[in-house]
Amino acid sequence: MSRKVIIPNIVTLANLLLGIVSLVYTMDGQYPIAATAILLAMILDGMDGRIARKLDVTSNFGKELDSLCDLVSFGVAPALLVYSSSLQNMGHIGLIIAVNFALCGAIRLARFNVLNITTHFIGIPITMAGSLMAVSILLSNKLPLVFFPILTILLSYLMVSNLKVPKY
Numbered sequence: 558m559s560r561k562v563i564i565p566n567i568v569t570l571a572n573l574l575l576g577i578v579s580l581v582y583t584m585d586g587q588y589p590i591a592a593t594a595i596l597l598a599m600i601l602d603g604m605d606g607r608i609a610r611k612l613d614v615t616s617n618f619g620k621e622l623d624s625l626c627d628l629v630s631f632g633v634a635p636a637l638l639v640y641s642s643s644l645q646n647m648g649h650i651g652l653i654i655a656v657n658f659a660l661c662g663a664i665r666l667a668r669f670n671v672l673n674i675t676t677h678f679i680g681i682p683i684t685m686a687g688s689l690m691a692v693s694i695l696l697s698n699k700l701p702l703v704f705f706p707i708l709t710i711l712l713s714y715l716m717v718s719n720l721k722v723p724k725y
Contacts, residue, residue, distance in 0.1 A: 562616065565609035569623050572601040576630030580637055588642045588694055591634070595691035598630040602684050624666040631687025632662030636709075639690055642697065643705035654706050658713045662686065665716040678722040686712040 575598035582591035605623060609615045636659040644651030662683040672679060693700065693708055 559614065561612045562614040562619075564612060565605045565614060565619055566622060568601050568605040568608055569619065569626050572598045572605065572623075572630050573626035575601065576626065576634045579630070579634040583634070583638045583641050586641070588638060588697070591638050592691040592694040595630060595634055595638070595687055598634075599684055599688045599691075602627060602630070620670065624670055627683050628659075628663055628666055631683045632659040632666075635687040635690035636662075638694055639705055639709055642694055643702060644709070646702075647706065651706065654709050654713075658686075658690070658709050661713040661716045668717075675724070677724055680718045680720055681712070681715045681722055683716060686716050 575594045579591040579594035579598070582588075582594060602623070605619070606615075609619055636655040639658070640651060640655035644655050647654070665680050665683050665686075668679065669682075689712060690709070693705065697705075
């Protein structure tokens with residue numbers, strides 16, 4: 558095995574690192590930094606696959622590693638962030654909405670891995686959903702509180718929907 562196969566996997570693991578950083582900053586109540594970490598993870602998520610293809614080192618291992626890292630960075634981290642910053646006041650309902658986001662993200666990633674469709678996505682990618690959640694948190698002082706449960710439910714549904722989203 559070539560050593561260059563390690564390069565895209567390091568980028569993928571850096572995505573996971575930023576997801577964990579987001580979780581830590583969320584627990585510390587530093588929501589803008591947590592949201593920014595998710596957005597930085599999005600940039601790395603866009604790079605790892607391109608690097609693997611350019612180096613001609615794509616693999617099933619890399620694909621699975623990417624999905625596991627994406628679940629943390631774009632599923633769990635945004636779910637905890639939106640819960641802590643906006644949904645916590647709703648009690649159990651807010652918790653259910655946030656957990657549902659992460660669960661739908663996991664389903665979305667599993668479905669993506671087994672379908673192997675190359676022309677489009679089925680449902681919006683978890684990276685898009687998690688990043689939109691992070692942007693909304695960065696804009697939270699300009700948005701009404703009712704926006705967050707609605708957005709979280711909508712993005713959860715769109716991840717597991719049959720909506721065809723073009724691949725770019």
